[in-house]
Amino acid sequence: MPKWITQVGCPYCGASCDDLEVLVSDDGKRVLETRNACAIGNEIFHHAQSPSRPKRPRMRQPDGSMKEVSYDEAIDYTAKTLLAAKKPLIYGFGSTNCEGMSAVARVAEKGGAVLDNCASICHGPSFLAIFDNGYPSCTLGEVKNRADVVVFWGCNPMHAHPRHTSRYSIFPRGTFTAKGQMTRTIISVDPRETDTAKLADHHLMVKQGHDYDLFDAFRTVIRGHDIPDEVAGIPKKTIVDAAKVMKNARFVMIFFGMGCTHTDGRNHNVDIAISLTRDLNAYTKASIMAMRGHYNIAGPGQVWSWQFGFPYCIDLSKGTHAHMNPGETSSIDLAMRGEVDCFVNVGTDAGAHFPIRAVEQLKKHPFITVDPNICMASEISDLHIPVRVVGVEEPGVVYRMDNVPIQFKKVVDGPEGVPSDEELFDRVYERMCELTETEPIWLLAKDHAKAATNAEQ
């Protein structure tokens, strides 16, 4: 009999839903059906079964073609390339588990690499604002149970986080929000009429690039001062009304996305958004949260903060201590300046996401992709190493957008012989130690407890 597995985590967006149900075949090898997943989440579970999925590493040949090689060869190549490089860059991690991130960190430390994640091109400006102004936030259950005013600023969860609004932010009936959507006033600030904006009670169609002005206007009104007749393309009355809604709320929740971090002002937009949250706390309760994109893109920010003290742009090339200075040690800037002499793309697609000139620079040197799937980065790589799909074939801890750890399950076995990110990078690390004739550093006797736990699940 096929078996329904419940409380399965979804390896798609930062909402990191953990209520999926997955029907697997008798032999535990195939996903037949999913419940509760959004269209994209559902597709990830089915795509993992695709016969066209690569199951062995592929190395680029002198004639430009790709040829299958063994994992040992791929690991040897990766280890040697990392050791030979002066400033390798290991980037990505939107789509892997924390165990993988931890294994990569050990490799990066050994190889004197720069360690960076997708926040570098995404919520990096939010980190800059957090460094300056803090982060008054809460877990998503608090939003569900308490928030009666929810602001979506420069984000569109109806498309980017399909179940966010039904699980946490607009529709759910929570403890103190028993009537669900009826309890909540929704404010959308977006230059476009997005599908989220269409759901909102107040849509403020801010003039593109003028978010800072509008935040400033809100702060001014909330502090009891006057503003011009129009700010950022919004009439004064609209702003005053929306400010009143926030000030009179019992619990204001502000979600912000790329519309703040990647428009004029960038980190300053987030900085003033945090200040607005602080101001509101003088009158009521208010919280703010970054709409993190991938299911575990909050993960590297956590793992590397406890290991190195920094969430991203971590330069370990000095060998003695970690150094972070976004602009200097951030992926795009390093690539544009031609400082990187080996690039490893893990669990993301730098080929699709980076500016073409950055990719051109990176392509002058060895370019390695570690990812379960074919993507633009894998197709321009010198080496593509496939791994198991986290959340489908590999369990592990991931951090939801509110930094709550979610323990993902595996529902089916991965393809024969294909390692997890963690196993792969542990083997790379061991190979680097062999090549340099050094002792590997394990904090604990390397254990196999995880394999046993996996078997139980």
Add this chain to the structure above:
Amino acid sequence: MAEILIRNGFVIDPTRNINGDVADIAIKDGQIVEGVGSKAKVIDASGKVVMAGGVDVHSHVAGPKVNVGRLMRPEDKLFKSPHNQKNYRMESGFSIPSTFKTGYDYARMGYAFVMEAAMPPLHSPHVHEEIHDTPIIDQAALPVFGNSWFVFEYLKNEEIDNCAAYIAWLLKVTKGFGIKVVNPGGSSAWAWGLNCLTLSDPVPYFDITPAEIITGLMKTNEYLGLPHSMHIHHNDLGNPGNYETTLESLRLAEGVATKNNFGRDTVMHSTHIQFHSYGGDSWGTFESKAREVMDYVNKQKNISIDLGCVTLDETTTMTADGPFEHHITNLNHLKWANTDVELETAAGVVPYVYDKDIKVNGIQWAIGLEMGLYATDPMRTFITTDHPNAGPFTRYPRIIKWLMSKQAREETLASFKHTDKVIDATDIHSMDRELSLFEIAQMTRAGPAKALGLSNMFGGLGVGMDANVGIFDLNFNDMPADPEAIEKAFSRACWFIKSGEIIVKEGDIVSHGNKRTIWVKPNVAENPQVIRDIQDKFLKDYSVGSDTYQVRDYLAPNPYVIEFDVEA
């Protein structure tokens, strides 16, 4: 495992009332033994002090708020990270060190066990991930219960048995150690931007008061017979005049009897009591009430305390007392992080500079030390900094210096800008007491181990105990005239042996040892109502599933589980 013989040290072991006798300590298979063979590795400790491994009862070293602090404070790393030792992981940070540095630093000071002082249950996988990445030291974590909806509902109806069944379940699924209470009721109120500043302020929507929560959790703790007592951070932390609330809270221990099989005599551990012993009605009239609080603690034998000494550093405050962190950011206007955790707790993080030239900071410094000096029972008085709130744990040796040397205290006091005002507001200047090494060993080893119910393993050097031994460069019979030498000796153990393995040799780390995660598993009779309540809350109120919530075994790969049956 190799045999080790530590020869001719001045042994200080309050558990056996040994005070500076020259003796040998024999180690085999991770434990202290009567004697070892001739092939044992011999460590010459002559002229040096030998103590058990240190036991830290309260330190914020792993988990979400600690990591928020690391994340939001890159400046805590700048010029403050030591260069790494070959073959060891990179180290970083000062007030909120990386997990690697945390393990190494505690080991360098000869500490064997550290209690993570506040684990939000929802974030327990995160806490265990960090504990996993903290080398060498044995660790446990205290889940917070003082603002739990489950606890409120059970205690409101005086259902101690249900509360106990819930807590037993939670300790099991989060791999927790005991019952932590932070600003009972107040952190829950903070979810609406409110607080409970007195013991009779009702918690919004739950119709229960902090006093009822504290009493109920103490009773639940003894019903379960947990190794540690209820561990509380009182209401109204950090405000002038709060000592009265503190005393009222402490008095709740009167009439509660201890019941456990772990050798613990106390029913309440009152943590970082320095922050709760303030007089005056404003920052202008701020003054020490150390004497008033310690007079009570000294005579109420079923309470233990830790000091929470201010070390006069730039540090990072972090607590599950969410409203307090909001209060502090409004005082110092520095960046503020907050994380309210659904159904369970809150947390906040704000950097703070304890400046010796600010009067209030000077008075806080004095209060922490006064409490240590007024203590008549060092077995119930433990040295902490509430790391990193009053200062980083790496300053313990400095606190030991201050407690052991009036000269050191006077030098620091004299360096203040407002020395006279600090003297007026405190007793520190008139206190001549200097603690002995024996008393320090009680306050950092034997005492906390006993209060934690771990005195069979930690805190002493008796046969059969875990072989955790620190050797310090101090001559018991000829203590240095310069107090700086005391700080130096405790900052860097000459040798540290953890679970029978040499970890520190001549001040340097030489092994990652074999750290353990210690957790408590009380077995209670199945309780269908509590099981139903748990299912119901996960269905309706939590944003995660009940499966997701339970810490997987592989996250604590080297567990030491204290399992026992609860007699109903």
